[in-house]
Amino acid sequence: MSMSKEDNNSFHSQLSSHLFSDLLDSLIIDVASECHRVARLGLDRNLEEEEEELRLSAQARVMVADSSSNCETNSKYTTDIFGQTHPAVASEIFECMNCGRSIVAGRFAPHLEKCMGKGRKARMKLTRSSTATQQRQSRGSPNSSYTPYMNSSSNVHYSNSRVSNGTSGMMMDEYQKSSTEPTEGTSEESR
Amino acid sequence: MSTKTQRYTTPQPCPHLSDYRAKHGLKGYRVLQKCLKFGPLGKTSIKREQNQIPKCSFCLKSHGRLFVCLICANVSCCGSPNSNHAHLHSRSEVGHEIAVDIERAELFCCVCCDQVYDPEFDMTVMFAQIMVLPKAINGGSEYSSKRRKIDYKQWVPNSRELLLMQRGSSPLGNSCFPWGLRGLNNLGNTCFMNSVLQALLHTPPLRNYFLSDRHNRKLCQKSSPSGLCLACDMDAIFSAVFSGDRKPYSPAKFLYSWWQHAANLASYEQQDAHEFFMSMLDGIHEREERDQRGPRTDGNGDCYCVAHRVFSGVLRSDVTCTVCGFTSTTYDPCVDISLDLDPYYGGSSMVTDKSLGKGSGTSTLIGCLDRFTRPEKLGSDQKFFCQNCQIRQESLKQMSIRRLPLVLCFHIKRFEHSSIRNMSKKVDRYLQFPFSLDMAPYLSSSIIRNRFGNRIFIFEGDEPDACSDSSSEFELFAVVTHTGKLEAGHYVTYLRLRNQWYKCDDAWITQVSERVVRASQGYMMYYVQKMFYYKASDDLSSLPEQNHRS
Numbered sequence: 001m002s003m004s005k006e007d008n009n010s011f012h013s014q015l016s017s018h019l020f021s022d023l024l025d026s027l028i029i030d031v032a033s034e035c036h037r038v039a040r041l042g043l044d045r046n047l048e049e050e051e052e053e054l055r056l057s058a059q060a061r062v063m064v065a066d067s068s069s070n071c072e073t074n075s076k077y078t079t080d081i082f083g084q085t086h087p088a089v090a091s092e093i094f095e096c097m098n099c100g101r102s103i104v105a106g107r108f109a110p111h112l113e114k115c116m117g118k119g120r121k122a123r124m125k126l127t128r129s130s131t132a133t134q135q136r137q138s139r140g141s142p143n144s145s146y147t148p149y150m151n152s153s154s155n156v157h158y159s160n161s162r163v164s165n166g167t168s169g170m171m172m173d174e175y176q177k178s179s180t181e182p183t184e185g186t187s188e189e190s191r
Numbered sequence: 192m193s194t195k196t197q198r199y200t201t202p203q204p205c206p207h208l209s210d211y212r213a214k215h216g217l218k219g220y221r222v223l224q225k226c227l228k229f230g231p232l233g234k235t236s237i238k239r240e241q242n243q244i245p246k247c248s249f250c251l252k253s254h255g256r257l258f259v260c261l262i263c264a265n266v267s268c269c270g271s272p273n274s275n276h277a278h279l280h281s282r283s284e285v286g287h288e289i290a291v292d293i294e295r296a297e298l299f300c301c302v303c304c305d306q307v308y309d310p311e312f313d314m315t316v317m318f319a320q321i322m323v324l325p326k327a328i329n330g331g332s333e334y335s336s337k338r339r340k341i342d343y344k345q346w347v348p349n350s351r352e353l354l355l356m357q358r359g360s361s362p363l364g365n366s367c368f369p370w371g372l373r374g375l376n377n378l379g380n381t382c383f384m385n386s387v388l389q390a391l392l393h394t395p396p397l398r399n400y401f402l403s404d405r406h407n408r409k410l411c412q413k414s415s416p417s418g419l420c421l422a423c424d425m426d427a428i429f430s431a432v433f434s435g436d437r438k439p440y441s442p443a444k445f446l447y448s449w450w451q452h453a454a455n456l457a458s459y460e461q462q463d464a465h466e467f468f469m470s471m472l473d474g475i476h477e478r479e480e481r482d483q484r485g486p487r488t489d490g491n492g493d494c495y496c497v498a499h500r501v502f503s504g505v506l507r508s509d510v511t512c513t514v515c516g517f518t519s520t521t522y523d524p525c526v527d528i529s530l531d532l533d534p535y536y537g538g539s540s541m542v543t544d545k546s547l548g549k550g551s552g553t554s555t556l557i558g559c560l561d562r563f564t565r566p567e568k569l570g571s572d573q574k575f576f577c578q579n580c581q582i583r584q585e586s587l588k589q590m591s592i593r594r595l596p597l598v599l600c601f602h603i604k605r606f607e608h609s610s611i612r613n614m615s616k617k618v619d620r621y622l623q624f625p626f627s628l629d630m631a632p633y634l635s636s637s638i639i640r641n642r643f644g645n646r647i648f649i650f651e652g653d654e655p656d657a658c659s660d661s662s663s664e665f666e667l668f669a670v671v672t673h674t675g676k677l678e679a680g681h682y683v684t685y686l687r688l689r690n691q692w693y694k695c696d697d698a699w700i701t702q703v704s705e706r707v708v709r710a711s712q713g714y715m716m717y718y719v720q721k722m723f724y725y726k727a728s729d730d731l732s733s734l735p736e737q738n739h740r741s
Contacts, residue, residue, distance in 0.1 A: 022254065026294065029256055033295050036306050037645050042200035045632055053625040058553070060706035063619070078701065081368060082437040083363060086698045090376035090441065097447050105441045109379030110459040112443075118450060118457040 199647055201310055202246075206308050207288040207300045211261070214286065220315040227296060227319050231516030232587070233642050235296040235316055245293055245669040249276035258299050266293070269304065277301040302716040315645035320643065325517040325579040363435035369688040371398070373432045374439035374698035378446055382697055383464040386682035388442060388472070389695040390669035390717050391425075392432055393686050396501045396597050401429040406497070422497070424448045439698035450476065464671055464682050465527075465602045465715060472498040472526055502526040504596035507635045510575050511566075511587045522593055527600035530559040532618055532645035556601065556624040556716070564591050564633050591638035595630055599665055599718040605734035606677060617677045624667070624713050626705075631663040665718035673714040685711065 038044050079085050089106035096103050098115045112118075204212070211219075228238040237259060239245065245257050247268035255270040263284065267276040281288045281301035288308070290656050296316060300307045321369045348356065363370065371392060375385040391397055400406070408423035424445040431440045449467075450457035452474040456466065479496030494503065506525050511518045533554050566589040569575060574583035603622055608615045631637055639650050670685040684695040687709045694703045 025255060030295070033292070033297055033306060034645070037297070037308070039647060040202045040306075040308060041647065043637075043640075043645060046629065047628065049629075050625070053627070054553070054623060056557065056706075057623040057709045060709035063706050064710040073271070078699065080374065080698075080700045081372075081693070082700070084437065084439075086439060090439065090698060092376060092439070092441050094441060094443060097444060100715050103421065105376045105378055105443070107379055108441070108443050109381055112378075112447060112450065113457070113459040116447075116450060116457065118454065141306070 201647060204309060205300050205303050205305070205307055207302050208298070208309060210286070211289045212309070212311075215262075217285065217311055217315070219289075220312050223261070223291060224315050224319045227316065229320050229323050229516070231513055232511065233516075233644060235644060237291065237293045237294075237296060247276050249279055256552050257293045258285075258301070259293055260287050260290045262287050262289075267301075267732055269299075269301075272304070275301075275304055278304060285670065303719070308647065310647040313648055317643065317646050317648045325515050334736060366435070368437075369691075370435065371433045372686075372688065372693060372700055374695070374700050376441040377440045377697040378441060378443060379459055380461045381442075381446060382682040383462045383467055384442065384449070385697050386671045386684040386695070387464050387468045387715075388428065388445070389684040389686060390671055390715070391471075392429065393669060393688065394501065394598050394717065395668070397497065398429070400497050400501075401426050402433060408582055418478070419446070419448055419451050420478050421452060421471060422478060422688060425475070452455050452477075461678070461680065463606065465529075468600070468715070469526070472502060483512050485580055499524075499526070502596050502600060504528075504599070505593040507591045507593040508591045509591070509639075510569075511589070512577035512580060512584045513576065513587060514584045515577060515579045517577050519575070519578065526596070527602050528563070528592075529602045529604055530556070530563055531560060531604050532620055532622065533562065552618055554622045556622060556628070556713075559601075559603070559622070560630075560633050564589065564638055581619075589638065589642075591635040592630065592633050593635045595634070595663060595720070597720055599630070599720075601716045601718070603714055604717075605673065605714055606636050615677055617673075617680070619712065621710075622713055623709075624670075624716050626667045626709075628665045628667070628718055629663055636664060662720065662722070664721040666721055667716060669717040670708055670711060671715040671717075672711045682714075732734070 058126065087106075090104070091106040093102050094105065094108075095101070096108070096111060096115060101111075103111050223237075226238045229234050230236070244253055245259070245266045246253050247257065248265055248294050249267060253266065255268050257266055257268050260280060263604060265280055265284075265287070267280045267290070269275045269277045274462075277299065278291055280290075288300060288302050289326070290301055291297065292299055292306075296311055298307045298309060299305070325444060342402075375388060406422045406426050408420070411420055411426075412418075424442075428440070428442055428445060436723060449471065453470040456462055475498040476494065476496045479494075479498075493499065503524055503526050506523050506528075508521050508523065509518050510520075523539040566587045569586050569588055575586040576582070576687050577584045605618045606615055607618060613643050619621055640648075642645070643650070668687045672683050672685065673680050674683070675681050681696075685703065686693045686695055687708075692705055692708050693702050694701045694707070
């Protein structure tokens with residue numbers, strides 16, 4: 001009955017280790033039983049195929065790492081499979097469907113952004129809905145609260161002559177925008 | 192039942208089990224049925240009093256696996272091949288060969304010393320379990336997806352169609368490269384758009400749809416002249432790309448249309464390719480919705496538009512109360528599956544590691560899918576209101592795929608946005624993805640079955656004819672990769688055409704070997720069902736001529 005402190009401790013630790021090993025066994029048998037059922041019922045995944053894919057990927061990574069140190073694969077100045085070469089910035093020229101100007105393909109997106117009045121700079125201003133744009137157009141007043149491209153101090157009268165390509169000054173863009181409005185005449189602009 | 196129906200193969204019973212069944216039929220099972228106890232999370236065991244500890248009748252211990260004989264209810268243990276008291280019992284009593292594992296309700300043959308399976312036993316267990324399972328008051332949501340499926344038949348033109356084609360078209364001539372392979376010009380940070388467009392141009396059902404003139408842009412524009420229609424712009428791109436002209440094409444009109452549709456994304460800065468993909472599908476869908484005068488959905492409530500017909504699947508979400516086992520199920524449509532990369536664990540750049548797979552620390556797509564469908568314990572601050580218990584309880588949530596789309600798009604969440612610090616960063620970790628993928632383990636039917644211990648039983652969601660392997664097997668055909676940093680990165684798409692891989696880097700199309708694709712940093716992966724099925728639709732005009740006659 002009278003156990004020394006050490007005996008007591010070792011008894012407790014034995015008990016707890018028994019308990020632990022029972023729990024562990026139970027867990028292991030749970031997993032084993034489930035896996036056994038899955039395997040017997042043919043529900044298991046096709047592990048061979050999965051391992052094959054993993055092996056191929058690992059192999060591929062090694063080979064690619066080796067070969068890329070030898071030759072440059074990423075250069076944009078290569079010839080494509082059709083035997084064509086292309087400049088870094090796409091050089092095709094076509095008409096902008098918003099304003100009608102001829103634009104270089106590689107610079108189309110930045111042009112369109114300003115042309116459509118979208119983008120960060122335009123969005124910084126309060127209202128930029130198409131109705132607001134139309135209102136501004138019809139009023140003809142260069143209200144600077146709408147777009148940064150409306151320079152209120154510009155009292156320049158635009159003639160109907162074509163503006164040369166390539167100039168992307170803010171005022172020019174504004175001119176271009178208004179010239180596409182089918183209902184507006186240039187008279188709106190001259191105030 | 193030895194064939195592979197319902198995805199199981201019922202194994203042949205051992206002679207002892209056959210004997211038992213021949214002699215006793217289902218009597219023993221029926222008796223046992225009354226003694227079963229079901230845990231809230233699917234664990235089945237034999238009922239016993241709390242203070243009653245089963246002991247082996249031979250060694251009087253409670254270690255290891257304990258079995259109760261089906262005939263005399265004698266308890267014995269089987270610790271190891273040396274200490275197999277269950278076997279002793281079968282020897283001492285003739286015919287007492289089959290027992291049941293007390294903790295797991297699994298049949299055990301004491302002579303073969305192995306777990307054995309009987310569909311009737313499983314059915315008995317399941318019936319009992321279903322009776323006990325708490326049910327929703329309103330009967331719960333049943334997803335009825337009775338889709339009649341018609342096998343894919345290749346279309347062959349009849350003589351009239353042949354004549355029509357000969358008169359109305361001119362052949363492209365020969366090319367040693369597949370048609371539809373054409374570079375796309377970068378219009379200024381638009382590689383995100385080009386990469387997704389390349390993948391879509393070669394998405395088989397989408398390509399077939401547009402090349403079969405199913406969305407004729409001239410007719411569409413005629414019916415609504417000023418309308419914005421992304422499908423028309425897609426049609427134009429398809430025509431251009433498959434025209435045989437190999438000079439890089441500028442998808443300028445498409446950009447213009449898309450910016451009108453997605454005003455918030457319209458700016459000259461690099462966008463997220465996935466966001467673009469979502470926005471584009473939405474644009475195609477929206478226009479379709481506006482145009483359809485007839486019913487916009489078919490009998491099942493599925494959308495008719497091509498975007499959804501190709502990409503839309505259904506996800507199932509189950510929330511289970513951990514106390515009573517009541518499960519609340521919801522179904523949500525999805526057009527892609529976004530997967531988290533596994534959380535950081537050190538040193539995953541083990542290119543030279545010889546050991547395979549999970550052991551070496553490589554992240555895999557399969558691993559992500561496993562994580563996506565694994566039961567997740569909702570935090571104690573997210574207690575779910577259990578209808579059965581009528582209070583908030585801790586719950587488990589589990590996702591699964593109720594219906595697979597025709598084309599599966601996986602999006603890997605590589606861009607982490609931290610709202611706290613208002614900054615984003617990119618996760619560059621390599622993710623292994625297979626070229627062939629079997630989605631069967633992630634289907635709702637598989638997940639639910641697994642939740643109930645994989646018993647041999649017809650579960651809700653098992654479609655009788657749809658369980659054939661082919662409908663869940665997918666093939667990779669496009670990979671959109673991202674290299675570089677978050678702000679200054681570049682998208683490139685790899686396409687698989689005629690079993691050859693091509694790299695589509697804006698205007699530059701080059702041929703690459705399979706290993707380059709395997710080693711690439713996948714951001715979006717597109718898989719297509721290995722075998723197509725045509726969905727039976729009421730609108731017979733959408734079927735190829737062959738099916739009319741059959």
